Amino acid sequence: MESTKQRIMLVGKSQAGKTTLTQYLTNQQLFYHKTQTVQVVAGQFIDTPGEYLERRGFYGALSVTASEVDAIAVIQSAIEDGSMFAPGFGKMFCGKPVVGIVTKIDLASEEQLKRAEQYLADAGAQICFRVSSITGQGMTELDKWLQAL
Numbered sequence: 001m002e003s004t005k006q007r008i009m010l011v012g013k014s015q016a017g018k019t020t021l022t023q024y025l026t027n028q029q030l031f032y033h034k035t036q037t038v039q040v041v042a043g044q045f046i047d048t049p050g051e052y053l054e055r056r057g058f059y060g061a062l063s064v065t066a067s068e069v070d071a072i073a074v075i076q077s078a079i080e081d082g083s084m085f086a087p088g089f090g091k092m093f094c095g096k097p098v099v100g101i102v103t104k105i106d107l108a109s110e111e112q113l114k115r116a117e118q119y120l121a122d123a124g125a126q127i128c129f130r131v132s133s134i135t136g137q138g139m140t141e142l143d144k145w146l147q148a149l
């Protein structure tokens with residue numbers, strides 16, 4: 001059966017916190033497993049391996065996967081120095097909404113949070129949320145936005 005939920009693809013570097021975030025948002029127990037392939041979580045979240053962003057050869061796969069979703073979430077860890085997102089990265093998704101999500105805010109300084117947000121804005125995020133999958137900070141706001149999509 002088709003899900004009526006809007007589908008969101010998560011893109012970000014390995015270790016950015018994508019899988020943990022999908023576990024949090026779908027009320028699953030958090031546990032670590034490496035994402036080897038595209039995974040549909042609860043019919044709503046499309047979790048992608050970090051390699052899809054890290055290796056240009058996978059941009060075709062990202063683009064194809066994106067054609068099946070309603071929005072793209074670009075995920076940046078607040079404690080990561082630098083970013084894998086090229087400026088304008090979001091343009092490859094043909095005008096679909098791009099939401100920025102800064103993860104691991106429980107570990108970051110305000111300066112790091114601002115820098116992470118700037119990376120995501122440069123990548124083409126139209127709106128940005130700050131979250132922690134450990135403390136749950138910021139999740140209400142993000143969830144609200146996702147529900148309204």
Ligand SMILES: Nc1nc2c(ncn2[C@@H]2O[C@H](COP(=O)(O)OP(=O)(O)O)[C@@H](O)[C@H]2O)c(=O)[nH]1
Nearest residue numbers: 013014015016017018019020103104132133134
């Ligand atoms: N402190 C903290 N750790 C996190 C958070 N989100 C994820 N992690 C940890 O970061 C590591 C990578 O997370 P994972 O979700 O597998 O990243 P992925 O490769 O993007 O799917 C794991 O050890 C998680 O427990 C967070 O919000 N805060």
Ligand SMILES: [Mg+2]
Nearest residue numbers: 018019034035
């Ligand atoms: Mg993963």
